[in-house]
Amino acid sequence: MKSFGRALRAGLVSALLAWPRAAEANGPPIHGDTAFVVGIEGAGIRSFYQEMHRGRLLQDGKEVADPQDREMTVRMVPLILPYEAIPNRLLVVFAAPYLDKRMESTSGGQRTAITNRGVGDTTIFGKYQFYQQDRPGGTTRMAGKLGLKLPTGKDDARDGAGTLLAPSLQLGSGSWDVSGGVVMTHLYQRWGLNTNLVYALNNEARGFEKGDALRYDLSGAFRLLPWVYEEYPSPQLNLILELNGAAAWKDRVRGASDPNSGGHTLLLSPGLQFMGGRDWLVDVSYQLPVVQDLNGTQLGLDYTWTLGFLVYLR
Secondary structure (H helix, E strand, C coil): CCCCCHHHHHHHHHHHHCCHHHHHCCCCCCCCCCCCCCCCCEEEEEEEEEEEEEEEEEEEEEEECCCCEEEEEEEEEEEEEEEEECCCCCCEEEEEEEEEEEEEEECEEEEEEEEEEEEEEEEEEEEEEEEEEECCCCEEEEEEEEEEEEECCCCCCCCCCCCEHHHHHHHCCCCEEEEEEEEEEEEECCCCCCCCEEEECEEEECCCCCCEEEEEEEEEEEEECCCCCCCCCEEEEEEEEEEEEEECCEEEEEEECCCCCCEEEEEEEEEEEEECCCCCEEEEEEEEEEEECCEEEEEEEEEEEEEEEEECCC
């Protein structure tokens, strides 16, 4: 079964670095990233409520009947602390999520549920802007980013019978993992375009190794209100539309490849974002899968929705 932890971490990591205030004229992405590293002038607090639901059994990418009628729901609330370590150049981010995982299934006519709650793995990320070209009405920027995931989440939880839970139900992976990539932003008047590519290199722990993953995002933003600025900054409403994809290699269990893991997922993610001024914003997004080309037999994603906020501390 595909690792829900990997999908959640990808969503979290992409959200960690997406909130510099300099992109206010167009709005930063909700799930993707932006190359801006400017404007925090200190620190901030970012958090959101995210709920992911999986309830369709897919076999080689096609939906089939599930005799166990399995459903999995993952709820996440992270604490994300960005800090502008070098003004206009380097942003450092600390993030630790609280996770609530629940798997329901039917066996012998009985409906049972397994739950696991607690703090997940901690992520520390840095993003460095290395390119900037400004022009009348717009700008283009590029940044590189590098992350380290620490195994702070419990990875040895067991059910009532003492059986070790599947990796998808654990709060952490137990491994130290690294990731790195590049991100580009182009802003012009009311429009914003952000794209990023990130590779996650996962390591082995307790005989289990999650497959490496390549994540890519394409995010478009349009400022709906105000149509014309009479005073800047002022409250504004942004329309966000994103494509969020991930291609994951197969997991390995005690050195052997797991045929029921890995694959390619692409999500369509519309959202709205309201900025109340220079120091806070709220956003909401709903994600639907448009591609789920998963290997073997896995639970497919039904939907994900997110409601979040950001506050700057100055």
